[in-house]
Amino acid sequence: MTTPRRADAARNRDRVLATARLAVASGDLSLQHNDIARRAGTGVGTVYRHFPTRRALLEALAEDTFTALLDDARSARRHDDPGTGVEILLRALLTRQLADPAFAEVIAGEPEQDADPGTTARRAELGELARAVLDDARRAGTLRPDLTEDDLRHLLCGVAFAVRIGDGPDERADRYLRVLLDGLRPTPGNPVDRRR
Amino acid sequence: MTTPRRADAARNRDRVLATARLAVASGDLSLQHNDIARRAGTGVGTVYRHFPTRRALLEALAEDTFTALLDDARSARRHDDPGTGVEILLRALLTRQLADPAFAEVIAGEPEQDADPGTTARRAELGELARAVLDDARRAGTLRPDLTEDDLRHLLCGVAFAVRIGDGPDERADRYLRVLLDGLRPTPGNPVDRRR
DNA sequence: TACCGAACCGGATTGACAATCCGCTTCGGG
DNA sequence: CCCGAAGCGGATTGTCAATCCGGTTCGGTA
Structure with missing residues (x-):
């Protein structure tokens, strides 16, 4: 294929x-x-x-962006400070989605058995890289422990969605991303559970 | 009509x-x-x-939920502690979306001139209530100042989107919402701008 | 109650688009 | 140069959106 x-x-x-x-x-x-x-x-x-299939076409269109994102993820992992690694990774995940709507749609979908092998492989590799970056950050205490790499993928697809709503795909992306990044810290204020 | x-x-x-x-x-x-x-x-x-139109049908379907949300918003405004008010409002906005997909689609869209008058009115009222709640919170220093009520609407549509992705619309909603709420505090760590 | 015009109903119809299937053409290895 | 495999194209069939108008029903009025 x-x-x-x-x-x-x-x-x-x-x-x-x-x-x-x-x-x-x-x-x-x-x-x-x-x-x-x-x-x-x-x-x-x-x-x-x-x-x-429309999906097959989408996946083919998204291939380049996906590959580029894998590079981003690798360089995020390479970074010394785990907190910064997370930020780089997530910012890339957002930016790539905003730049390539086809990729955004692909990455927002769950893996399917009839997806093309390349996409499946890339998806898997991204998952591994992300897990590694997040693990480091959790160990360093920069990241709340209750979020998996899939949770973060979902959340960033959500942020991309939020940015797409309304007009002016401008600086809102930065603002929204900052909110998310701040929210990812291990329960600011009190250490464990801050329920009202 | x-x-x-x-x-x-x-x-x-x-x-x-x-x-x-x-x-x-x-x-x-x-x-x-x-x-x-x-x-x-x-x-x-x-x-x-x-x-x-499909949209007309959607708006009619969403009417009840929308009205219920307005009640939620009023009770949020009535609350004494502005921080809690925000939490109540946003949690309601998320919950209502997850419970009623038609409403989720309506609220995610931008206001349109061909929308039915009722929906337009409800949308306006929600905007005013939200602005009031957020203003209080900002004055109380519980909320970062750089987000409008539309930004929050967008973000909550994003969270709803994130929850819908993947299977098990379970407790993820709470988790994701908590992340967002934490991210809404005025730049935790340092008071003004914490750019690493 | 009987009448009548306005309001409403239903579905036949037209048109746009999805997806398949197969006779014909082109490629490229031998 | 030959020929079988690979690829091509578009006619065709099926599905669904949206309109339009002849017939029906409602409910106000006398």
């Missing part, structure tokens, strides 16, 4: 992908096969053959 | 609404007019007449 054997097939796949990317960039996330086929100058069948 | 003049019209409207509510309760948020008409035992035309 990565790259077709025949040259013309590869060419077509690229054209479709480019067209789809263009559509997303222009704010159209619907990714309708018929539409893309017409714009790409291919038959509908061709689009369906390469990407049997 | 509230209630039709003729008795049969009112009856039909109620039947459609009840059917739609049932569909949503069963997890189907698509609210397809044809489908609802069939299940409600009316013609499609009838459904379209009463609710010209």
Whole structure:
């Protein structure tokens, strides 16, 4: 499923992908096969053959961003101060989502058995990296202990959602992220449970 | 648009609404007019007449929850301790969304000129109540000053989104909400700006 | 009660879009 | 150069959205 054997097939796949990317960039996330086929100058069948599903198309579109995020995560892990590592990781997770709506949709979904193997692998690697970064931070006492890496993924998808609502995808991202980061400290005020 | 003049019209409207509510309760948020008409035992035309739009239907479905939330907000405002007021308000905003997906969708959207007057009014009142509650809290120093009531609405829609992702809409809601509430304090650690 | 115009009903119909399937074309290894 | 496999395209079928109008029902009035 990565790259077709025949040259013309590869060419077509690229054209479709480019067209789809263009559509997303222009704010159209619907990714309708018929539409893309017409714009790409291919038959509908061709689009369906390469990407049997909207989700398949999304995942292909998100691949680059996902890979870039893995790099971000690795550099977060490499960082000496665990608190900063967490901040780098989460900020990257937010930024990448805002920059690439296709990626945002992919990462917000739960892993599925029919996802393409590449996406599944990347997802797994991200999970491991995140767990490592978070473990360090918890050990260092910079992070409340009751949140898993999936919780944080969910929360950051939530923040991305919050930023997308309303107009002006401006500095709100920073503001919202700061709120979240502050909330991640181990129960500020009193050490264990601060219930009113 | 509230209630039709003729008795049969009112009856039909109620039947459609009840059917739609049932569909949503069963997890189907698509609210397809044809489908609802069939299940409600009316013609499609009838459904379209009463609710010209999916959004109109959503808003009608959300009305009760929205009204209940206004009560919540009033009681939050009535509370003596501003910090607790905020917590009550935000917890209600989250809980109501999780309990009523139709309401969640309505409140996540920005106000539109073609929204029904009732919804617009409720939205405005909620805005005023929230602003009051937040102002009190800011004056009392319990709340960071750089967040408007819209920011908080956005953030809580984000948290609701985060909770909906993944399975088990269980205790995650509490956990996520606590993180947010902690993050809302005026820059814990140092008073003004704590940028590492 | 009987009448009548307005309000309402229903579903046939038109149109947009999803997804498949198969006869034809093109590729590229031998 | 040949030929089987791989790929192509779009006609076609099915699903659903949305409208429109001839027929029906309501309820105010005399």
